Amino acid sequence: MGCIDTLILNKFAPSYFNSNGTISTSSYYYMPQRDAADNIYISGNTNFVGGLNSYSSIIKFNAKNELVWYQNYKPFGPQPWTGFVGYGTLTGIDDTANLIMSDFNGSNTNPTTTNITKVDSAGNFKWSRQYSLNNPNLNIYSGVPIVASNGNLFCYGGISDNINHEKLITAIDPSGNIKWVKRYDQTGILKYHLLASNLVSQDANTLILYHSFYYNSDSYFDPAAKFAVQFVKINKADGSIRQQKSFMYFSGAAGINYIKCYSDKINYNPASHLFLLSSFSFDNTFQKRNQLLSLLDTNFNVVKSTFYLNSLQNNNDSRKSLSKENYSTHLQPESNPRRLLYVAFDNNLEIANQKIIDLSNLGFPNYNFTGDIGYKKNGILNFQLGTLASVATNSLYLFDHSPFYNGISPCLGKDTILFTKSPVYTFDVANETMYEVGTIPVSASDLIPNNTPVSFPLPKTELCKQISICDTIKLFGTKYHCLSNPIDSFKIYRNPLCVRKTNWQVDTNNIKILSQNDAALYVQYLQPYRGKIKVGFGGCSLTDSIAIEVYNTKTGINLGNDTMHCPGKTITLKAGKGFKTYKWQNNTTLDSLVAIQPGMYNVIATDSCGNIFKDTVTIASFDVVLKTDYPNRLCPADTVTFNLPTNLYNYSWLPATNSSLNNFTWRLFPSVTTTYSITGERLPGCTINDTVLINVKPNCLPDYIYFPTGFTPNGDTKNELYKPSINGQFSVYEFTIFNRYGQPIFKTNNPTAGWDGSFKNSKNPLSGTYVWQCRYQFVGRPVQQEQGSFVLIR
Numbered sequence: 001m002g003c004i005d006t007l008i009l010n011k012f013a014p015s016y017f018n019s020n021g022t023i024s025t026s027s028y029y030y031m032p033q034r035d036a037a038d039n040i041y042i043s044g045n046t047n048f049v050g051g052l053n054s055y056s057s058i059i060k061f062n063a064k065n066e067l068v069w070y071q072n073y074k075p076f077g078p079q080p081w082t083g084f085v086g087y088g089t090l091t092g093i094d095d096t097a098n099l100i101m102s103d104f105n106g107s108n109t110n111p112t113t114t115n116i117t118k119v120d121s122a123g124n125f126k127w128s129r130q131y132s133l134n135n136p137n138l139n140i141y142s143g144v145p146i147v148a149s150n151g152n153l154f155c156y157g158g159i160s161d162n163i164n165h166e167k168l169i170t171a172i173d174p175s176g177n178i179k180w181v182k183r184y185d186q187t188g189i190l191k192y193h194l195l196a197s198n199l200v201s202q203d204a205n206t207l208i209l210y211h212s213f214y215y216n217s218d219s220y221f222d223p224a225a226k227f228a229v230q231f232v233k234i235n236k237a238d239g240s241i242r243q244q245k246s247f248m249y250f251s252g253a254a255g256i257n258y259i260k261c262y263s264d265k266i267n268y269n270p271a272s273h274l275f276l277l278s279s280f281s282f283d284n285t286f287q288k289r290n291q292l293l294s295l296l297d298t299n300f301n302v303v304k305s306t307f308y309l310n311s312l313q314n315n316n317d318s319r320k321s322l323s324k325e326n327y328s329t330h331l332q333p334e335s336n337p338r339r340l341l342y343v344a345f346d347n348n349l350e351i352a353n354q355k356i357i358d359l360s361n362l363g364f365p366n367y368n369f370t371g372d373i374g375y376k377k378n379g380i381l382n383f384q385l386g387t388l389a390s391v392a393t394n395s396l397y398l399f400d401h402s403p404f405y406n407g408i409s410p411c412l413g414k415d416t417i418l419f420t421k422s423p424v425y426t427f428d429v430a431n432e433t434m435y436e437v438g439t440i441p442v443s444a445s446d447l448i449p450n451n452t453p454v455s456f457p458l459p460k461t462e463l464c465k466q467i468s469i470c471d472t473i474k475l476f477g478t479k480y481h482c483l484s485n486p487i488d489s490f491k492i493y494r495n496p497l498c499v500r501k502t503n504w505q506v507d508t509n510n511i512k513i514l515s516q517n518d519a520a521l522y523v524q525y526l527q528p529y530r531g532k533i534k535v536g537f538g539g540c541s542l543t544d545s546i547a548i549e550v551y552n553t554k555t556g557i558n559l560g561n562d563t564m565h566c567p568g569k570t571i572t573l574k575a576g577k578g579f580k581t582y583k584w585q586n587n588t589t590l591d592s593l594v595a596i597q598p599g600m601y602n603v604i605a606t607d608s609c610g611n612i613f614k615d616t617v618t619i620a621s622f623d624v625v626l627k628t629d630y631p632n633r634l635c636p637a638d639t640v641t642f643n644l645p646t647n648l649y650n651y652s653w654l655p656a657t658n659s660s661l662n663n664f665t666w667r668l669f670p671s672v673t674t675t676y677s678i679t680g681e682r683l684p685g686c687t688i689n690d691t692v693l694i695n696v697k698p699n700c701l702p703d704y705i706y707f708p709t710g711f712t713p714n715g716d717t718k719n720e721l722y723k724p725s726i727n728g729q730f731s732v733y734e735f736t737i738f739n740r741y742g743q744p745i746f747k748t749n750n751p752t753a754g755w756d757g758s759f760k761n762s763k764n765p766l767s768g769t770y771v772w773q774c775r776y777q778f779v780g781r782p783v784q785q786e787q788g789s790f791v792l793i794r
Helices: none
Strands: 003-012 040-047 054-061 067-072 089-093 099-105 111-118 125-133 139-147 154-160 165-172 178-185 195-199 206-215 226-235 241-250 262-269 276-283 290-298 301-309 319-322 329-333 336-345 351-358 367-374 381-387 396-401 419-423 425-429 443-448 460-470 472-474 479-484 487-494 502-505 511-516 520-525 529-537 545-550 573-576 579-584 592-595 599-607 612-620 640-643 650-652 659-662 664-669 674-683 686-696 705-708 723-727 729-736 743-750 768-778 784-794
Touching: 040 381, 054 099, 089 139, 111 154, 139 195, 154 195, 165 206, 195 262, 206 262, 206 276, 226 276, 241 301, 276 319, 290 329, 290 419, 301 425, 329 367, 329 381, 336 367, 336 381, 351 419, 472 529, 472 545, 487 529, 502 511, 520 529, 592 599, 650 659, 659 729, 664 674
Parallel strands: 319 367, 479 545
Antiparallel strands: 003 396, 003 460, 040 054, 040 089, 054 067, 089 099, 099 111, 111 125, 125 443, 139 154, 154 165, 165 178, 195 206, 206 226, 226 241, 241 425, 262 276, 276 290, 290 301, 301 419, 319 329, 329 336, 336 351, 367 381, 381 396, 472 487, 487 520, 502 529, 511 520, 529 545, 573 592, 579 599, 599 612, 640 664, 650 674, 659 664, 674 686, 705 723, 729 743, 729 768, 768 784
């Protein structure tokens, strides 16, 4: 999204409007207010020729600086009216565009009063009430309301009974009724003197009350005077204090040389959750207003502070405006020569622009003027200037301008050094504690307008106009950089009609800016770095960026050791970050390659300095099989033995019961039929597995072999053969019978075969003793060898 801005200076004259308001605090002279639609409301009083009548006045302009209405409200009371005590000056706009007017009478009067009036956006009265302190010993010295997001008003003031400098906050509901009144005091502070104080709404539940003050002396110029800033969180529901904190500014890092701080503006940015505190400080000659800015988190810890010295010997009254994004602009009108000075600060507290606008060249009249500023939603500043002459020749000027514009023209003004940065340090101090000290009676009564508002026309003359079209921005530069050549540059393309200032953003911890302008940036890289160079236009959302990587000269490339392909898995070969180009054997150009099969892989990489590096790695085929089939059936308590591969390690199996592993010999002896799974690791992270079902026969006899001690081959069909009794299955079986002379007379490998007593075809074997030998192995058991004798009986 770009920014298309129209800069314009309009004159509205003649006007009976007097830009000086009536609230004694100088920061409320002009009272410009802006609603959510960028309508501008300016308030003050209207004096007619002869000075017989004076009105409370509001002028409304729309976002294009076009007059909507000019309403004058006649004060209540007897006529003619020559003073300005009535509905007062515009001090706020609520969330439904109702205008809040305020005036007070507190010059040692009894009772002291504050008048608050609510007017709708069309200029019609909604209600008007007067709030009184009915105590002759108390003197109110201000009473400016702010508007919370829910329409409630919080009216801040102060009271003095010649002992303490107390603060007073009154909560008023949207209909003007008093909700609560609270008094606050800073007791126990030696020689306390308030410099400035105000309220800001943080959220729906919290008010922020802040003060700048000095103490420890009754003189502002006394070296013993200590200057501090205090922040207090207050509960909107009942006025109770939630949190408070104080700090001081110093020009020395060791906490020396107090800066005489006078805080006059505060803003809260709900998006960044940061407060912006704007302050000024006079120099020792009391001729220069120096500028102090601080960002604070929600616990009032200082995130950043800056201190800018004013280069002009000028103590004229100045105005400040803070945008919701925590931009800040300092405006200072001068009458001789007739010009407008301003300095704009970005939300990082750095100077965005410093300009002088020669008002004489713009046709500005030859007499004094005052002014104020406010931010529009698009970041454009709106200057409201009013001349101070006779009531018949007063004029109003509305001047739209951007704090981020560059160039020299009658509209834009001339770049000038007005402020220079100086060191500043902040240190937390022990809280100058604020206490709740009860309440005070405040009464309210209705004020009834005498008549309807009077509206006047206000002709417009256009004095200056310029259009800035910032709809294009493109950043050009290289991504990879080598520290052996650390100097680099970036350039942008922009619409030639765009006059906004180019805003370069770099990480200054890693990159040094050598020079910059609206078209190019020249830098020096300080160390290896990965980040972005970003560019945009000040106050505009249109940006572009380049991701950069800065590296030392590379010393080599390493794909790692040769390895083995793991079944079902891939291997990611990494050449390493930071090279400018990569080329693998398959012509891919990423910094890594996924290998899905065995083979030889190689890469060629070039670093940002032009050096070429190569490496090769071999991925071998998998070289082992894990096989644990077992087709037989066991009897309970029998054992199955497997000899596992010795080139696998970290074996594990389930279930772990009725099993053991010793020197790669895996033994299983389940009591019931069980399926076992076993896993072995070939390389780190590379595993293979297998399963085996072991069937267990219920109620079966164990394996055994039994050799009888005799037999009777006599033809009676009983005990006619000599052989062992067997239960079980053999994997090895060899049975041999010998005569008394050691001659083998019978041999078999069949466990079911036996000797019938014959020898050399003789059917009449000789009675006597014979010897047998048997070598056998039951399935799953070790080989056994036995021998013995038996008797042949005829």
